[in-house]
Amino acid sequence: MSRPPRRSIRGRRARSAVMVGLTVVASILATLPLLLILGLLIQKGASSLSWDFFTAMPKPVGETGGGMANAILGTVMLIAIASSIGLPVGIGAGLYLAEHRGTKFAFLVRFLSDVLNGLPSIVVGIFAWQFLVRPVKHFSALAGGIALAAMMIPLVTRTTEEMIRLVPASLREAALALGYPRWRTSLTIVLRTALPGIVTGALVAVARIAGETAPLLFTAFGNQFWSTSVNEPISALPIQIFTYAISPYDEWHSLAWAGALVLLALVLVISLVARFATRSRFRGGHD
């Protein structure tokens, strides 16, 4: 500690109380925007949400009604493509990191995955465009899914590694002592024990990419029509919300609010499931 302050104990206590009070104020100020955003979203979104939103296609300007059925399908497809690439690679890399903990290469990979994780999503977007869209000269759902997968891999890698580290070494050693080969120990004993945690990590990653817009702008691009082809441009909720929000039309604005409510609900439900999955797991561990 530095030099003791020459103030009366009363003054010091008062100062302490004020500062503690300020941290309380900071906490209130920090949670306020969340409550404001959520409140308005529910109010505005719910009033423009209808069954049509989920089942109807977007309508041209001037016609009321219309929905985002194609964008919802697009978001689901993009998540599926991204997960089918991002999850195996991320989990595999996480396994590697957990099993080769001390090596220089593992350190490098861990470090680079943190760096990759911090990259702006728009940069991932232009990279995917340059690498996947430019050579074939057309936008596609596949390119969008791969761009999202690139954002998913570092996240999944790090959570998988951390969850596998929680598996007691004795379990692994017991399996090896029984003559299990390494791969079988890893896949059937270690991975299985850590599975709930890994699922949580996967869900967190899905929640994160579900709301991404920037990587999709130049890859999946958006589409006003119903499309199920991975080779065609495809719409997604975030793209549609963006397009409608910056448009000058009131009907589109209210659809944007409805879309934002649905997107946020999707993201929050996935995050909440993820959160409670880990919590019950840790509680179970203490019994």
Add this chain to the structure above:
Amino acid sequence: MYRFITTAFALSIPLLLVLLGIEVAVAAWPALSAFKLSFLTSSRWDAVEGVFGAAPAIYGTLVSSALALVIATPLAIGVAIFLSEFAPPWLRQPVAFLVDLLAAIPSVVYGLWGIFVLVPALREYVMPFLSDRLHLGNTPFFSGPAYGPSMLAAGLILAIMVLPYISSVTREVLMAVPRSQREAALALGATRWEMIWGAVLPYARSGIVGGILLGLGRALGETMAVTMVIGNRHEISSSLFAPGYTMASLIANEFSEATNDMHLSALMAVGAVLLLVTVIVNVIARLLVWRVERQGKA
């Protein structure tokens, strides 16, 4: 075989990063070699003439991020201190959860809120209040007409968005400070605040700086919400009320409408600059956070 496959997956991460760097650098090369240093210093961005200088976007990125950090850092550290030191246990989880939720809200939803709530509120109440009531209108920072979409709006929305990142890293770093450190300060007769100021914060300092830099990394690259509220204009203005541009929003806005190869390459070059800056910020941030966490364990 198993070993080969997991190694290949692990290798994919460095490969992805290298590939990303190369692809962006190659695409950016024509613009960078044509304009050289003037690409960073010139304010002339003219797609028709094919002359590109990204100074306004670089300036806007730096100013909006700095503004966000100035607003978010004290709040985030306050929240982290409250949660790690003072909050009663029943309050800790819910408040931490709410703050973390801020990080879960998609960028485009922030942007929507920004367009329809934040920007009108700034135009109607905050900007007139700052310039007329507080008489700050004469200073260069708050001068000019209040349109709404502005550097100020971008800075505010970024502050909300980076707050959870700074606060969660700070909280973790504070938790890693050994109990003995706190007990020693209290035993010497320190008040609660003196304990934090004198014994806990200095111990956690480099980790907190790391957290702030992680927040900075987020703010620099944030795209959608900023694009929707900053006004998108290629101009450097000292006034926070004036519209501006950031590197990320420039790419988002012009990329799909790029008229010629040089325009495209210039946008790629903006991406390359952004990439370089965020990688540097992130590397420093990670190193700082790791150092503290390792200290805590030792």
